[in-house]
Amino acid sequence: MELSADIFGLFDKKWALLTAGNIGDFNMMTISWGSLGTLWGHPAATVYVRESRLTHRYMEKNEYFTISFYPEEKRKTLGILGSKSGRDIDKMHTPGLKPKKIGSSVTFEEAECTLLCKKLYKGHLEEAGIPGNIVKSHYPEGDFHDFYVGEVIEVYKRSEGVDEK
Numbered sequence: 678m679e680l681s682a683d684i685f686g687l688f689d690k691k692w693a694l695l696t697a698g699n700i701g702d703f704n705m706m707t708i709s710w711g712s713l714g715t716l717w718g719h720p721a722a723t724v725y726v727r728e729s730r731l732t733h734r735y736m737e738k739n740e741y742f743t744i745s746f747y748p749e750e751k752r753k754t755l756g757i758l759g760s761k762s763g764r765d766i767d768k769m770h771t772p773g774l775k776p777k778k779i780g781s782s783v784t785f786e787e788a789e790c791t792l793l794c795k796k797l798y799k800g801h802l803e804e805a806g807i808p809g810n811i812v813k814s815h816y817p818e819g820d821f822h823d824f825y826v827g828e829v830i831e832v833y834k835r836s837e838g839v840d841e842k
């Protein structure tokens with residue numbers, strides 16, 4: 678079997694924006710961990726969010742979230758959104774990213790592709806289940822990630838408009 682897209686590089690190399698909230702009150706952050714698959718018969722996307730992120734608060738408050746992917750020229754912007762918190766900068770007015778309502782959530786005009794997700798499950802990574810070397814390298818402060826599995830309700834592609842899953 679051959680995979681036609683660089684599935685494993687999608688989050689890790691390309692990065693994405695995780696956005697939660699509504700068009701009048703939202704926050705987003707850069708993510709490079711995530712996965713796509715199937716859960717309980719639904720197409721599903723999983724993201725991992727530390728409790729310290731402002732985005733975590735928005736993930737808790739909202740039923741929907743989006744995962745959006747960008748062309749290479751937005752990497753610098755993604756770098757900023759991945760190093761500064763919405764507590765310290767006005768992320769809703771980020772230069773070069775025009776917010777766009779999709780369903781009950783938000784993405785940006787510039788996204789090549791957006792997954793609109795409805796929360797299906799929230800979990801917490803437990804230390805007992807993580808290899809010791811990874812606990813050491815990734816969690817010196819013990820701030821294990823929460824994770825959210827979302828049902829992928831729709832896939833929006835910029836060139837094609839709405840592409841129902």
Ligand SMILES: Cc1cc2nc3c(=O)[nH]c(=O)nc-3n(C[C@H](O)[C@H](O)[C@H](O)COP(=O)(O)O)c2cc1C
Nearest residue numbers: 706707708709710726727730731732759761762763
């Ligand atoms: C390339 C990259 C990938 C990241 N991936 C994640 C991730 O998967 N999960 C996470 O909790 N934080 C991740 N971060 C860190 C958050 O994006 C960063 O802490 C951000 O400032 C949080 O913003 P907020 O407080 O406005 O939510 C990543 C940062 C970068 C630069």
